[in-house]
Amino acid sequence: MPLKPPSGTFPLWRRLLVCSSILVCLGAARAETTVEIVHYFNVPGQLDGLAAIQKDFEAANPDIKIKFTYIPFADLVKTTLQMAAVHKPPGISCIDNPDVRHVAKSGVLKDISASVAKFPTWQDTYPGPKHAVTEGEKVFGVPIGSNSLAIFSNKKMLSDAGITDPPKTWDELTADAAKLTKSPVYGLVFSATNTEESTWQFEPFLWTGGGSLLDLTAAPAKEALQLWVDLIQKGSVSKDAVNWNQGDVANQFISGQAAMMVMGPWMLGQVHKSGLDFEVTPIPVPKEGGKPVVPLGGEVWCVMKGDPKVEAAALKFIEFVQDADRLEKLCNTFNYISSVRSVAKKQGEANPELQPFVLQMDTARARPEEGGANYTEVSLAARNAIQQAITGQATVDAALAGAAAKIKPLAAKK
Amino acid sequence: MKQLEAIPEHPTTVPEAQGRVVPRRKRAWRTALTSYSFILPIAIFGLLLLVYPVLYSLALSFRDATVETYVSGDMPFAGLSNYAQSLADTTFWQALENTVIFTFCSILFQFAIGFLLTLFFQNRFPLKNVLIALLLIPWIAPVLTAANIFKGLFNDVGPINQISHLLGIPTVPWLASPGFALAATIVANIWIGFPFNFILLYSGVSNIPAEIYEAARIDGASYWRRVGHITLPILKPVTVAVLMLGTIYTVKVFDLVFIMTGGGPANTSHLLSTYAYQVGFSILNYGQAAAIATVIVALILSLNLFQLFLQRR
Numbered sequence: 001m002p003l004k005p006p007s008g009t010f011p012l013w014r015r016l017l018v019c020s021s022i023l024v025c026l027g028a029a030r031a032e033t034t035v036e037i038v039h040y041f042n043v044p045g046q047l048d049g050l051a052a053i054q055k056d057f058e059a060a061n062p063d064i065k066i067k068f069t070y071i072p073f074a075d076l077v078k079t080t081l082q083m084a085a086v087h088k089p090p091g092i093s094c095i096d097n098p099d100v101r102h103v104a105k106s107g108v109l110k111d112i113s114a115s116v117a118k119f120p121t122w123q124d125t126y127p128g129p130k131h132a133v134t135e136g137e138k139v140f141g142v143p144i145g146s147n148s149l150a151i152f153s154n155k156k157m158l159s160d161a162g163i164t165d166p167p168k169t170w171d172e173l174t175a176d177a178a179k180l181t182k183s184p185v186y187g188l189v190f191s192a193t194n195t196e197e198s199t200w201q202f203e204p205f206l207w208t209g210g211g212s213l214l215d216l217t218a219a220p221a222k223e224a225l226q227l228w229v230d231l232i233q234k235g236s237v238s239k240d241a242v243n244w245n246q247g248d249v250a251n252q253f254i255s256g257q258a259a260m261m262v263m264g265p266w267m268l269g270q271v272h273k274s275g276l277d278f279e280v281t282p283i284p285v286p287k288e289g290g291k292p293v294v295p296l297g298g299e300v301w302c303v304m305k306g307d308p309k310v311e312a313a314a315l316k317f318i319e320f321v322q323d324a325d326r327l328e329k330l331c332n333t334f335n336y337i338s339s340v341r342s343v344a345k346k347q348g349e350a351n352p353e354l355q356p357f358v359l360q361m362d363t364a365r366a367r368p369e370e371g372g373a374n375y376t377e378v379s380l381a382a383r384n385a386i387q388q389a390i391t392g393q394a395t396v397d398a399a400l401a402g403a404a405a406k407i408k409p410l411a412a413k414k
Numbered sequence: 415m416k417q418l419e420a421i422p423e424h425p426t427t428v429p430e431a432q433g434r435v436v437p438r439r440k441r442a443w444r445t446a447l448t449s450y451s452f453i454l455p456i457a458i459f460g461l462l463l464l465v466y467p468v469l470y471s472l473a474l475s476f477r478d479a480t481v482e483t484y485v486s487g488d489m490p491f492a493g494l495s496n497y498a499q500s501l502a503d504t505t506f507w508q509a510l511e512n513t514v515i516f517t518f519c520s521i522l523f524q525f526a527i528g529f530l531l532t533l534f535f536q537n538r539f540p541l542k543n544v545l546i547a548l549l550l551i552p553w554i555a556p557v558l559t560a561a562n563i564f565k566g567l568f569n570d571v572g573p574i575n576q577i578s579h580l581l582g583i584p585t586v587p588w589l590a591s592p593g594f595a596l597a598a599t600i601v602a603n604i605w606i607g608f609p610f611n612f613i614l615l616y617s618g619v620s621n622i623p624a625e626i627y628e629a630a631r632i633d634g635a636s637y638w639r640r641v642g643h644i645t646l647p648i649l650k651p652v653t654v655a656v657l658m659l660g661t662i663y664t665v666k667v668f669d670l671v672f673i674m675t676g677g678g679p680a681n682t683s684h685l686l687s688t689y690a691y692q693v694g695f696s697i698l699n700y701g702q703a704a705a706i707a708t709v710i711v712a713l714i715l716s717l718n719l720f721q722l723f724l725q726r727r
Binding site for chain 2: 074075077078081084085102103105106107108184193194195196238239240241242243376377380384387388390391393394
């Protein structure tokens with residue numbers, strides 16, 4: 001067959017066939033690397049953000065393909081470990097930040113300290129998110145973004161009750177919540193369910209008062225838990241809070257069954273959609289002049305140990321996302337606060353609803369600061385005490401003493 | 415084999431119709447082979463998908479399997495330490511106690527309601543088949559749906575408390591109170607499970623010939639005498655099957671409690687199943703979770719053996 005046949009004698013389908021086979025050969029010669037990213041993001045905004053980043057990255061790096069694989073929240077760590085155990089690790093796992101050091105203990109995560117040191121954004125990363133991914137000298141991931149908790153208030157209900165500003169101190173919180181409670185509306189709602197959610201929602205109050213999960217018998221811990229117990233016993237918060245997860249909490253607020261809620265920025269989109277007139281303010285402090293200390297949420301890009309080529313490509317992807325503009329765009333679509341100070345500042349200036357969360361970032365703490373890799377078990381003991389106290393099964397002192405006894409050996413275990 | 419065939423006096427060979435001689439042993443072998451090949455698929459299925467996971471879980475319960483050791487794969491042998499750790503844990507005992515209470519109360523009421531309904535449906539009345547179909551709804555409805563409905567019903571300001579309030583009965587925050595959360599899940603489970611009892615008992619009852627009842631009636635037996643001396647004895651095999659299956663279904667209930675209370679408040683409504691899940695997938699201690707799962711299997715086996723023993727007696 002002549003290499004260049006005169007046109008007309010060579011039918012179209014043949015030309016197409018030749019062209020496509022050349023393309024296939026080219027593709028194979030280029031030896032594409034595929035980076036599989038496992039994650040549990042399922043909110044449309046988040047998925048759009050990820051898809052946009054993927055498109056930009058693949059256009060800039062034609063030799064690397066990104067493949068996102070969705071795994072339900074509860075299975076992510078389990079699946080990540082399973083994939084690693086059968087030697088088919090994903091390139092990147094988007095692990096929830098309190099779990100990172102726990103998973104790193106298994107040795108499946110790559111220490112990327114040498115690479116991140118070169119990222120300009122790393123120096124500018126808030127201490128809290130940095131802490132969550134660092135074990136000694138080793139760095140096991142780069143935060144995608146952060147979230148935390150603040151108070152959402154229903155403006156109309158507040159003005160109807162004659163409250164001009166949302167509560168800033170614990171006394172105001174207690175008084176306002178009582179004032180706002182008019183059956184069937186509760187003044188405040190938080191989550192105290194039997195999952196990590198309740199420890200996470202309790203921590204802002206515990207830490208703002210100067211307490212610690214590792215020292216639950218101290219006065220600040222007792223005061224924080226007493227605050228919750230009083231709110232429930234006075235009827236300002238529904239007793240059902242012990243069964244409400246954060247989705248239920250948001251539903252109570254959106255449907256007008258609660259005037260205020262403890263909630264994070266990821267719910268902003270949903271609250272907006274309901275058309276409710278609301279405002280967001282920082283977590284109240286025990287006494288005026290104090291600073292709120294909130295726990296950090298948010299996921300982390302963790303590079304998995306595996307094929308060095310995939311590891312390198314995964315790092316390239318993470319570095320690509322660290323570009324300030326891209327980071328801002330991604331965090332905005334996620335309704336997250338960037339873990340990078342300069343980017344977060346810009347987000348807060350552009351969006352007043354994010355501003356309280358941005359302001360809290362400087363003092364925000366990573367949850368594993370208390371308990372390290374054993375945080376999960378520490379949290380379990382603490383939430384048991386929270387539930388015992390607010391259901392009246394035990395006094396605040398007895399419940400906390402019981403939890404402290406369980407936490408003591410865990411804290412020593414390291 | 416070949417050597418045996420070579421011995422002519424040996425009575426292992428029989429002449430066949432065509433005159434071809436096939437060794438009897440070989441033939442027996444072939445028949446056996448054919449027979450076994452029929453059960454081969456189910457045997458492979460059973461070994462691979464039933465026996466292997468159970469044995470793996472059993473083996474796991476004797477190993478130190480946590481996040482750290484699971485990936486590296488060494489999982490050192492830990493003897494009975496997973497069991498010892500569980501037995502020393504107050505939540506484990508609470509969960510075991512809850513499982514027993516949950517199972518006993520569920521089965522008792524499910525069976526009682528199912529049996530009474532069976533007696534009722536022995537009568538003839540209009541719309542009978544429609545009503546039977548309606549009664550099956552709880553069994554057909556996905557547990558996910560049922561659990562969320564009951565979560566709403568038992569809500570602090572939910573319908574149940576509203577009705578109690580109207581009637582002047584003191585209300586309790588069902589799912590939020592340590593004393594009532596388990597009771598609420600039992601009520602939900604009875605609702606889900608009674609149609610299963612009813613439909614099996616009902617199909618058993620419909621096989622009883624009407625003549626027996628007629629004869630008893632002529633002999634002057636009262637209604638409850640007929641129930642006690644005819645219906646119950648004839649239903650015995652069905653009853654045993656219903657109770658055994660019911661026990662298995664109930665001991666391993668997970669989703670209902672997981673959705674309604676998550677084992678809370680303060681671990682007071684944990685079943686062994688939800689507790690095993692928490693240990694395995696929240697704390698990621700696979701070894702201890704496997705130990706608890708083994709206890710669940712042991713519990714089901716012992717309850718079933720006990721029922722068999724009662725039946726034999």
